[in-house]
Amino acid sequence: MTALVDRVPGRGTTVALAAIGLALLLVFLVHGYWAFKLATVVILALAVRGLQLLIGSSGQISLGHGAFFGLGAYASGVFMSQAWLTPYLSVPVAALVCGVLGFLFGLPAVRLAGPYLALATFALSLAFPQLLKHPLFEDWTGGVSGLSLDPVTVPFGITWLHDDQWALLMTIVWAAIVYTALHRLVCGPTGLAWISLRDHPTAATAVGVDVRRWKAIAFGVSAATVGAAGALNTVLTGFVSPDSFTVFLSLSLLVGVAISGPTSILGTGVAAVFLSFAPDVMEKVSRELTGVLYGAVMLAIVFVVPALNQWRRRSALKRRADTAAPAPVPVPVAATPEQAR
Amino acid sequence: MMEFAQQVAAGFVNGCIYAMLALSLVMIYRATHHVNFAQGEMAMFSTFIAWALVEAGAPYWAAAAGAIAFGFAMGAVVERVALRPLHDSPALAVVTVFVALMIIVQSAAGLIFGHETYSLDSPFASWGGVGQGLLSGHALGTVLVTVLVLAAMSAFFRYTKLGLSMRAAAINPVSSALSGINVSRVLMIGWGVAGAIGAVAGLLAAPVVFLSPHMMSGIMIYGFAAAVLGGVDSPPGAILGGLILGIGENLLGAYVTGNELKLTIALVVMFAILVVRPRGLLGGKAIQRV
Amino acid sequence: MSDALLKVRQLGAAYRSTAVLGGVDIDVRRGGITALLGANGAGKTTLLRSISNVLVKTSGSIELDGKPIRGLATDTIAAMGVGHVPDGRGTFTQLTVEENLLVGAITRRGKADVRADIEAMYALFPKLAEYRAKPAGLLSGGEQQMVAIARALMLKPRLLMLDEPSFGLAPKIVRQIFEVLSRINREQGLSILLVEQNAHLALELAQDAYVLEMGRITLNGSSASLKADERVRAAYLGI
Amino acid sequence: MGAVLDTGAAVTDAAPRASEPLLRVEGLGIRFGGVCALQDVSFSVMPGMVCGIIGPNGAGKTTLFNCLSRINDLHEGRIHFNGRDLRGIGAHQVAALGIARTFQNVALFDRQSVRKNVETGCYLGFGGRHFASLFMTRQGRRDRAEIDTRVDELLEFARLRDVAHVLVADLPFGVRKRVELARALAMRPRLLLLDEPAAGLNHEEMEELLGWIRQIRDRMGVAVLLIEHHMSLVMRVCDQVVVLEFGRDIASGTPQEVAANPEVIRAYLGGDE
Amino acid sequence: QTGAAPRGVIKLGQTMPYSGPASALSAIGKVQTRYFKMVNEAGGINGRSVELISLDDGYNPAKAMEQTRSLVEREGVVAMFASMGTAQNAAVQRYLNTRKVPQLFVYAGSDRFADPKYYPWTLPGLPTFSTEAAAYADHVHRAKPGAKVAVLYQNDDFGKEYLNAFRERLKEIGSQAEVVAAAGYEVTAPTIDSQIITLAGTNADVFLNITTPKFTIQAIRKVSDLPWKPMHIIPITSNFVATVLRVAGLDKSTGLISSTPSKSAGDPEWAKDDGYLGWVSFMKKHYPEGDLTEQLNLVGYSMGHLMTEVLKRCGDEITPQRILKEATTIKGLALPALIPGITVNTSPDDYRVVRQFRLQRFDGTRWVPLA
């Protein structure tokens, strides 16, 4: 009876459904710039979710996920510009490419810990734009100028949707699919493997988890997710260039995860909204102080979010205790002599 | 041959600058087990202080002292204000603080000093140089200062109580406090010293890369890489890492791979080294028992 | 007990929001050994942490030698002569055994004195002498426990608080340690507050004893009187 | 409560081999740097037996466990478990063979609830069927349900039902040890390695532990290897005891024999009681 | 619906790196915002006021795209004006051309911004790199026939286009001079010492230094440390006296060759020039905190004039089509910053706004025209 509360987050499902419903509703309400902006928020949320999976579930911090975002973006850009795949079909393929490369990068990288892993991934995000510019790949990547693609248009001659709305709709659909898949993974044995190796690698080994392999898989799945976001971004904007995927993108994703917390799905949405709107708002407040304000708000968030999370966790625990326990039990149970009998 | 020597010499001097930054990172790592991404920006800001003082008419050495003092104060304040409240927060929160600091310090510098490039001349310029442009006076000075700082830092950790306290506090703050170590003071000093070393690094870098709010963004990557390559808790490792990167990068770029992928190749090599030695070249072993 | 070195009154303690202790009164006599018994989770560790002011929020009053110390910084309390062997040993894993001991003596002056004490510790725990240059984190569980005790003794404390010193130690070593503690107590007048699950040993060593249950003191008195108590005999001594 | 005790795969699988030792350690040796942590250690354990490992601190007891669970490499000797040589086996594969353990320093997943911790012990129960759970196939749902029941039973067994949703980090030490025990049992082991399970327990709790170990042996048919410094527990629960000193096995036999052995008294027990 | 400006206001959009590594370049946006304020205060253009919405893109192409879409679709700007950066403008070029929004006088020199066939809605604001590079090729050919040329170039559109154009021009005019070594660097690199050493090793006669200001400064310094004494050419984008040469050291900069279509800010040569004085009085009145030696302030102001002229010629028809038409049919327009004799000329099949330069040499205090 108590089992359900812990694992199947009934409230989470409701929230997810509500979010998807709301998003779909918005598809029909907005168009033009706001449809575009909303789609970028969804894409950012997905990218943050991807990194969150790595950090929250498997405990590895990556400063290089901007590179996977870029890789996904370029993969889909190349598929589209070479006319190998239609825009939205390029998304899963790009994700797959990122997943495989992420896994391969992860295999050796999982030997590293803490600052060493941070540097290795940081290196990835530094090297990535340079590789894109390299003459070897220039035919495909378009070199420094990048690729400009045809914008997506509504298919099947549908007239009651704007192009922007169609793009938003497809973005939401893909994002929902990826979110659901990740959710299933995290709730199943895969999630158990990740959580265990994050919290205690030795103990994880002792319960039969192949730590190296699952760390690398976490890297791969995370890269695939971020890559999917990148691919969606290409489809949405119709443009990729090396300079869009700088270190700052990687750091922004990291900040996103700091805001969202290690596991909260809703948090990824909040983080995306922050990352997407905060710079605009700051710019409105003061152009000179944009950077200082943005940084200050980030600092503030770091101090506020944990307090919020703690409060949430506590109320969640309380809720569980209320629904789970037949009678209120003092939480720390001491083995008093009476109880032992 | 001359060209080869020049490449090595130029790499050596750059390596010293990377190493100085790496040393300041090592300092912070030893004191708090964090890698401060904003270290480069903090160093930049301190260097601007020196520049402002020189502009205001102060003699170079007074300005440098002012910058170093400022670096110390800034490090200490950052620890006190931004880091201490987070002492039991997840690593991610700390990383975010560093990113935020990086942005804040950089834009504040732009706001205060403008985005142009300035020059801050080297106090060692008058030493003349060695060889035909092989080692300039500034290069000689850079090497000298690096050696001095390394020696001082190694002695500090090995022979002083404060050094021991610092290592202890980073490993186990609770036990340290129970042993009578004023952990917060030690951390603050650790950050302060790191800030001061950073300022020295900035002063050494300024005559080479010139002064601007973004002067460190290119160098810091190497400082970071040097620290990690050498082993992020080892001062000699920082120097070794810095020199390997500085010289290796120049030689690779000039004779092997061409300049476009210079950084990329350097990073790939470093990654390979790390995969074989996951704690860097001179880093301490991970101590884990069950 | 007017000659109390440590005087705890109406102590309350909490972790974040969970209250653990409610109104605890305890005295440790100057030069005496006081044992604290209690079930798992009763709050013994929390009581020691409250005195050292680590990790917990406290209320009430704590006096050392008549001076109020509640709320003072942990290191200040340590510097006033309160040694604390924490539960879980608190090893400085990357430091060598010898450096661990040096950290213990960090508040002391006089190099020669400290040196002599380190040698004394090595005499007490020959195993540690053997491993003096080894990173302490590599030692076995019991060896690390020895390091923890030695480190606390290096502080030259007036009051030594031990949180389950016998934890993970072989019977022979436990007996040795208890003998040493009793000797230091006799010879140097070191006052000791001892938390120990091995009630037999604890009551043997101590003059006074308390029983802590669910965050409250439920029994106190001389060790002898507690040894005779029915409840103590059933729950802690297994007789 | 009964189910968990009677459905252990261990009983049925282990039965045919009952006459052969479940675990055979031969000439085991391991060095750290120059120091020999273990040297020529040999003993064997029959299925369904409780075997105590005692010895002074630093004798190599935990190291022995680490060899059995393949965290450390063995430099010399062999370990046979259930007829298989453990040498070629990776640390994460040991669990699948049926060896579960607890740790001297309690190795739990601190940021998870008690329930989740025990569930992690069931990881193997999913048999690597990750896709089944990703696509929520019938198999996936069946796995899920089965594991839920198993966890419930174990929580009941280890008296953890009331704290099922508490984060283990917030639990007192003794309770954490119970969680670790439950997690190990969730793996349905044939051999259970317990590293100082009684450390830090009071008398009362030790009695409870004793009862559990007996149940694990008698009703689940699981063999137990027990490191302990509490001689009273060792004397009462072990069928056989091995004594280590400086990495060597200096004595073995029934608890009574061992306790009377003058070598053991000198090296370990000290004095005469 | 795009571009339908409310009666009385002409909305222009712009993206600028107010934050990020290229913040120094945002001087253009700052001065232009003030420029249009001045225009409005003086009664606007044909009775309409101009609103220049200048947004921050952090020098990131993706952000530039987002901001541009916001300007076009939310703000309904009628044209984009003088947005900064090659990659940033390239990112939105396709979008703006599809949308038929004029992308005017972009602050970038790539040839792709002067390509009426593919991108009829885009015009450059700077002389294109290839025009400039060709000018230097001609000069090298004339001054040092048969010279060996060593090139340092930034590894991006700027550097690569420039280098290619230089090479091609040499070939085209059948010059004996040739590029014997070319070393690239990444904008993220901390120093370019190593590249300079390599180039110096060739002992070339000419050093073509295609770098952005920060690296131009480093290169001037490093070259002066070495025994190498080539003819040293630097590009328009970094030939600023106040922010580049003075920092590198005026003595060390003596002898540099460069070219320019514009007057040099702070140069006494123009002390009596009307256009220049107009700028000075604008700065004093509307931008007192602005730097009178900062070249970007002069250039930005001058581009403002160009835009004003285009809008003026549109009369009452403020539509994208009309604006484009006027912008692509300018004949012999003089601007305050352009050196007398150099004018703006565009035609529907040649979008290069500025095609003439003056070659110049730095004499230790100021740029002097080469004979």
Ligand SMILES: Nc1ncnc2c1ncn2[C@@H]1O[C@H](COP(=O)(O)OP(=O)(O)OP(=O)(O)O)[C@@H](O)[C@H]1O
């Ligand atoms: N860091 C903490 N955060 C929250 N609660 C805690 C923390 N540490 C201990 N507790 C809770 O406080 C109560 C008292 O714990 P304490 O460790 O003081 O008990 P103890 O008597 O020392 O037990 P043991 O015999 O297990 O050492 C327990 O219920 C425990 O769950």
Ligand SMILES: Nc1ncnc2c1ncn2[C@@H]1O[C@H](COP(=O)(O)OP(=O)(O)OP(=O)(O)O)[C@@H](O)[C@H]1O
């Ligand atoms: N990874 C390691 N590196 C170096 N030395 C080690 C390592 N593991 C164990 N040792 C050493 O091997 C010896 C045996 O350690 P082990 O932990 O097995 O002892 P133990 O018998 O479990 O002792 P205790 O009863 O104190 O837990 C110790 O001296 C220890 O220092």
Ligand SMILES: [Mg+2]
């Ligand atoms: Mg305790």
Ligand SMILES: [Mg+2]
């Ligand atoms: Mg052990």
